[in-house]
Amino acid sequence: MALTxxxxxxxxxxxxxxxxYPCKASVGAGDFAYHGLATAGNTSNLIKAAVTPAFVGQFPGVNGLGISAARLDIAVGGVVPLHTxxxxxxxxxxTxxxxxxxFISSSSNTVFTRTLYPGDIMVFPQGLLHYQYNAGQSAAVALVAFSGPNPGLQITDYALFANNLPSAVVEKVTFLDDAQVKKLKSVLGGSG
Amino acid sequence: MALTxxxxxxxxxxxxxxxxYPCKASVGAGDFAYHGLATAGNTSNLIKAAVTPAFVGQFPGVNGLGISAARLDIAVGGVVPLHTxxxxxxxxxxTxxxxxxxFISSSSNTVFTRTLYPGDIMVFPQGLLHYQYNAGQSAAVALVAFSGPNPGLQITDYALFANNLPSAVVEKVTFLDDAQVKKLKSVLGGSG
Amino acid sequence: MALTxxxxxxxxxxxxxxxxYPCKASVGAGDFAYHGLATAGNTSNLIKAAVTPAFVGQFPGVNGLGISAARLDIAVGGVVPLHTxxxxxxxxxxTxxxxxxxFISSSSNTVFTRTLYPGDIMVFPQGLLHYQYNAGQSAAVALVAFSGPNPGLQITDYALFANNLPSAVVEKVTFLDDAQVKKLKSVLGGSG
Amino acid sequence: MALTxxxxxxxxxxxxxxxxYPCKASVGAGDFAYHGLATAGNTSNLIKAAVTPAFVGQFPGVNGLGISAARLDIAVGGVVPLHTxxxxxxxxxxTxxxxxxxFISSSSNTVFTRTLYPGDIMVFPQGLLHYQYNAGQSAAVALVAFSGPNPGLQITDYALFANNLPSAVVEKVTFLDDAQVKKLKSVLGGSG
Amino acid sequence: MALTxxxxxxxxxxxxxxxxYPCKASVGAGDFAYHGLATAGNTSNLIKAAVTPAFVGQFPGVNGLGISAARLDIAVGGVVPLHTxxxxxxxxxxTxxxxxxxFISSSSNTVFTRTLYPGDIMVFPQGLLHYQYNAGQSAAVALVAFSGPNPGLQITDYALFANNLPSAVVEKVTFLDDAQVKKLKSVLGGSG
Amino acid sequence: MALTxxxxxxxxxxxxxxxxYPCKASVGAGDFAYHGLATAGNTSNLIKAAVTPAFVGQFPGVNGLGISAARLDIAVGGVVPLHTxxxxxxxxxxTxxxxxxxFISSSSNTVFTRTLYPGDIMVFPQGLLHYQYNAGQSAAVALVAFSGPNPGLQITDYALFANNLPSAVVEKVTFLDDAQVKKLKSVLGGSG
Structure with a gap:
């Protein structure tokens, strides 16, 4: 975006x-720095992973600048599930x-996979399904940057199983079995 | 996009x-019209539905103009599965x-659903998971427009089950059961 | 436009x-659907045609999404006059x-014309003069999509003859005869 | 546009x-300067005016930079006819x-007019019909800048009367009389 | 930017x-014209030059239109110092x-220089360091257009020497000598 | 940028x-990953710092995606000099x-400074002058992301003193003393 x-x-x-967002009237140096990624996220959860965002909602200084960040902590065995x-x-x-x-291309469902080590970078194009999981024997940490101030995060499982979308509809649009859908709705807190 | x-x-x-794409040197009126959406797509398939695109690959006249189209045919019982x-x-x-x-929001996994009749329009924001299925007793047809010349179409099931992404990885990143993944890989032609 | x-x-x-526009605080599924194009526009008018918009003013759900729509009804003999x-x-x-x-190109005043039948699509590039008229023996209907939420509609005749732009100025900038200008100002309700 | x-x-x-356009491999200072606007355009013509462009075609240095220029010479009695x-x-x-x-708005056909003297500036929004004419007793000159490298120039009269768009179609889409259309086609070199 | x-x-x-900025509710022709560039800026100053802006702050009509302007007056011996x-x-x-x-490229620090005479135009790409100075024996005047409504003006000397950035930091990040920094801070009103 | x-x-x-750049015809997973930031840059130089880029020229996978990266190594006493x-x-x-x-604002030459520790992030708006230096007793490392695939890097000192821009011109546009300019030209390899 051209700045104005x-x-x-x-x-x-x-x-x-x-x-x-509209611009805040009075700003100082503190508006352009953020400390919230310095601490590891809590990975004591279902996915054994945590995504700590520094999007515009947490770090208002990125508004209008076409960039934002997040920290990824993935415990041993942990995963950031399929998402866009x-x-x-x-x-x-x-790190x-x-x-x-x-990640998976839309055009031909081609899969692009890599195992990444400290210092490696990888890019995931806008809107395409992708995932990350810990492939080692110790905790993994990554710093993530985005090409916009508010990239959104749509985890496929949560979109399907963590809300009130009726199981019959989920099954209709995914071809998943009823038992599978109900099992995951139960795990992720969905209803219907 | 500003035109140049x-x-x-x-x-x-x-x-x-x-x-x-770069611009074609010599053009005529035929480059700006397209007849390919006049005929119903073939719905004799697994999903009992057909998406007929008029994206830049089929209709080169939309290149650079920020718009494209498609036709949707959904037989009784048919579905355009969950996609972005x-x-x-x-x-x-x-029609x-x-x-x-x-469609489902990313921010809170909120579900927005509607039953649509001839003459109704509905908008699905860029990149969000959505679906359409025939909710009536006769064939359904829709004309679809997109805010870009090449919107892409990523059907979640095909991204997961129609390629060589190993079943173990699919299970890892979706929490689906092994039997479920293998069943759908079999149906959709995937391997691994 | 990149979404934020x-x-x-x-x-x-x-x-x-x-x-x-700024975003509405609370939204529901109804905000993303619109019924106003289901009914034919009233073509009992001078041009025997009606353009029914679903722009952001009528359909606020398209705001920020880079797309909008309209319905075109053209009675026998009707015309959507030259416009951009x-x-x-x-x-x-x-349909x-x-x-x-x-439509007419700016670079060389080249004319691109087509006769269109049900199922045909045609694209008109941003800002270029174009027109549509009923070329058949029955009412014509078209669904129209735009690459922005508020495309505007500037009908050349209304811009020249339906306001208070003085006839002398209209004549100066169009080379039209005084009688012609006054005749059309009278028909379209202009003054001056 | 963000530069890359x-x-x-x-x-x-x-x-x-x-x-x-793609970028030229080897450039020098001369690519970023242009001398073609230093000389008055020839106003010995029908409109007693000349638009001398410094668009990307004449001044390749503006490519990708979101700006271009032109010089306007209008003799006494001259006019830059209605255009977008x-x-x-x-x-x-x-100057x-x-x-x-x-210029004329699209939303309500509102007319915005000004008489401008040396040192005055005026802005004409993208795509809206506008005109300029000499309102004084001596030659007028203006320098013009555009918000893009290749703004286009569609003069309504030339779009209607300087090509082979059939008179019957022109009349159909403008409500102009047949005699008026044929008179202007004759003046401006159109056929049909 | 696409207009909405x-x-x-x-x-x-x-x-x-x-x-x-948000749009003003009620507008007239006067909102689209500006007289403030008709008068020479006051060049009785340190740089013997004046930049008179017609940015969105002075000329609100350019908001959202991707363009703005300024007038440059440079007395004999005057200079618009290095800036972006x-x-x-x-x-x-x-004029x-x-x-x-x-101007100087970022990629290779290549210098592109020209001597410009009345009628000449030159383009300076977004964000690159550039300068203008009077190279003649009489006052120079230029009209300047920008590819955005609020281009900003960062004069390197003022950024370094007209504020409270400590001299030690200025020296650290520029390799300038302490005496040089303090001399210019004194001239330009900086402290620290 | 909207993806196409x-x-x-x-x-x-x-x-x-x-x-x-135009798109490469055949791609694999390796095109989307980059290993070049895993190794520390060589800080045995004048500025005791190294900027290792992963811009489109080094990491072609970021082309068109609105993002890129770099690694910053700053030895004790080192500095990334004033740049945009x-x-x-x-x-x-x-890290x-x-x-x-x-960084320094353009509007009012306001200075925004912070001391940053491991885990801290800071954002520097497009085109504004900024710097980083080691403020500690050990080597500092940072990972940097940019909101475009090819951000450019214009170091003010190199733009002024590492090329053939004549000393007299440098002095004219910066008000620096002749001795200062010649000293830095000598250090940085400039001529003139």
Whole structure:
């Protein structure tokens, strides 16, 4: 996006617009820095992984600047399940551990997979299904950047099984078996 | 996108660029019209539905113009399975029959569903999971427009089960059972 | 446009911005569907045609999504007079009847014309003069999509003859005869 | 447009793309300067005016930079007839003489007119019909800038009367009388 | 930028957004014209030059239109010191006098310089360091257009020496000598 | 940028375009990963720092995706001198050591500075002057992401003193003393 001012720190108390939030009136250096990625996310959960965002909602300084960030912590055996970012491409830097990652093209359902080690980077194009999981014997950490201030995160399992979309509809549109759908709805807290 | 010329009919013999194909040197009125959506797609298939695209690959006249189209035929009992368009929003016009449609937000996994009748339109935001199925007793037809010349179509089932992504990885990143994954790989032609 | 949120249904009570309206706080499935194109427009008028818009003003769900729609009804003998859409390209699907359509390039004043039948689509590049008229013996209907949420519609005749632009100025900038200008101002309700 | 390189001087020998021409391999300072607007255009013509462009075709250095220019010479009694730029907004600086200018909105056919003197600037939004004519007793000159490298110039009269669009169609889509259409086709060199 | 309305005159009493200011509710022809560039800027200053802006802050009519302007007055011996426009490319028309101008590429620090005479134009790509100075024996004047409504102006000397950035930091990041830094801080009013 | 395909790995053997390089015909997973940031850059140089880029030229997979990366190594006492990225905003993650960073606004020459520790992130808006230096007692490392595939890097000192821009011109446009300019030209390899 062409900038129309030096910066536009989000005033989160205002309504969002298609190009981002209105600009906060008074800003200081603290608006352009963020400390929230310094601490590991809590991986004591179902997926043994945590995505800690520094999107516009957490870090208003990125508003209008076409970029944002996140931290990825993946315990041994953990996984960031199949997901997309509808509104940005992702660039992942591995800082610790071993991560297996992959994405799938829309045109031909081609799979692109890599095992990544500290210092490696990988890019995941906007809107395409992808995943990351810990492929090593120790905790893995990655820093992630996005090509927009609010990339979104749509985890396929949560979209299907963590809400009230009726099981019959889920089965109709995914060809999954009824037992499978109900099992995952139960695990992820969905109803219907 | 700001236009930088009146039109730029795609020269599909050239390499694509991030903004679309290079422009064909010599054009006529026929380059701006397309007849391929006049005929119903063949719905004698697994999903009892057909998506007939008029994207830049079929209709080079839309190159650079920020728009494209498709035709949707859904037989009784048919479904366009859960999918996304990574590179465009979709606007659907029902011209015949009854279609149940829905999409899921990324932010909160909220489900938005509607039953649509002839003359109804519905919009599906870029990159979000959505579906359409025939909710009536007769064939349904819809015309679909996209906010880009090449929206892409990523059907979740095909991304997971119609390629060589190993079953163990699919299970790891989706929490689906092994039997379920192998069953669908078998149906959709995947390996691994 | 890159999205900066899943969707941004227009809050039409707020001021517009260069990227579209601020987002409505609370939304439901009804915000993403629209019924207003299901009914034929009234063609009992001077041009024997009606353009029924589903732009952001009528269908706030398209705000920020880069797409919108309209319905075109053209009675026998009717015409959508020469016009442009300053802010979007147009894609037209004929659903009924026969429509003659054309557009004119800016670079060389080249004319591109087609006769279109049910199922045919045609694209009209952003900002270029074009027209559609009923070329058959029965009513014609088309569904139209645009590459932006608010394409605008500037009908050349209305721009010249339906306002208070002085006849002398109209004549100066069009080379039309005074009698012709005054005749059309009278028909279209202009003054001066 | 976000730049993806410092500059991209057009290689006009290549095919254009939706974002502009491919970049020339070797460039020098001369590629970024242009002398063609230093000389008055020839106003010994029908409209007693001349538009001298410095668009990407004449001044390849503007390719990809979102800007271009032109010089406007209008003799006493001259006029730049009603026209649009489909692909850019225009900013006009008067450097000599007196110019009457106006544009018409699409939404409500509202007319915005001004008489401009040396040093005045006026902006004409992308795609809207506008005109300029000499409103003084001496030659007028203006420098014009555009918000894109190739704004286009569609003069309504030339689009209607300087090509082979059949008179019957012109009359159908403009409600102009047959005699008027044929008179202007004759003046401007059109056929049909 | 794709327009989403005919025009959007800035309401400067509202907060800015990443795409520009919200639109003023009621507008007239006067909103699209500006007289402030008709008068020479005051060049009785340190740089013997004046930049008179017609950016969105002075000329709200350019909001959302991707263009703005300025006037440059350079007395004999005057200079517009090394600077960038972070948010737009610049196109300069010389109307009077002789101007030496140059810009420097980022990729290879290549220098592109030209001496410009009345009628000459030169383009300076977005974000690159450039300068203009009077290379003749009389006052020079230029009209300048930008590819955005609010291009910004970052004069390197003022960024370094006209604020409270500590001298030690300036020296650290520029390798300038302490005496040089303190001398210029004194001239330009900086502290620290 | 709206994508017009899933991905468009740069074919660096083709001419660049304003939107990026044409797409490579055949791609694999290796095109989307890059190992070049795993190794520390060589800081045995004048600035005791190294910027190792993963821009489109080194990592063609980012072409068209609106993102790229770099690694920053700063030895004790080292500095990344005052610079801009003309074509992208920057987001910096500190992974090791202590970094003092700052940027300067264009509007008011306001300075925004922070001392950053491991885990901290800071954003530097597109086109604005900024710097980073080691503010600790051990080597510092940062991973950097950019909001575009080819952000550019214009170091002010190199732009002024590492080329053939004549000393007299440098002095004219910066007000630096002749001795200072010649000293730095000598250090940085410039002539003139």
């Amino acid at each position: 001012q030096d910066y536009c720190v989000a005033d989160l108390s205002c309504s969002d617009t298609p190009a981002g 970012h509808p509104a940005a491409s992702e660039l992942l830097f591995v 610790q551990g071993t991560i297996a990652a992959g | 010329q009146d039109y730029c009919v795609a020269d599909l013999s050239c390499s694509d660029t991030p903004a679309g 368009h990574p590179a465009a929003s979709e606007l659907l016009f029902v 015949q029959g009854t279609i149940a449609a829905g | 949120q899943d969707y941004c249904v227009a809050d039409l009570s707020c001021s517009d911005t260069p990227a579209g 859409h300053p802010a979007a390209s147009e894609l037209l699907f004929v 009924q009847g026969t429509i003659a359509a054309g | 390189q410092d500059y991209c001087v057009a290689d006009l020998s290549c095919s254009d793309t939706p974002a502009g 730029h489909p692909a850019a907004s225009e900013l006009l600086f008067v 000599q003489g007196t110019i009457a200018a106006g | 309305q005919d025009y959007c005159v800035a309401d400067l009493s509202c907060s800015d957004t990443p795409a520009g 426009h972070p948010a737009a490319s610049e196109l300069l028309f010389v 009077q006098g002789t101007i030496a101008a140059g | 395909q899933d991905y468009c790995v740069a074919d660096l053997s083709c001419s660049d375009t304003p939107a990026g 990225h003309p074509a992208a905003s920057e987001l910096l993650f500190v 090791q050591g202590t970094i003092a960073a700052g």
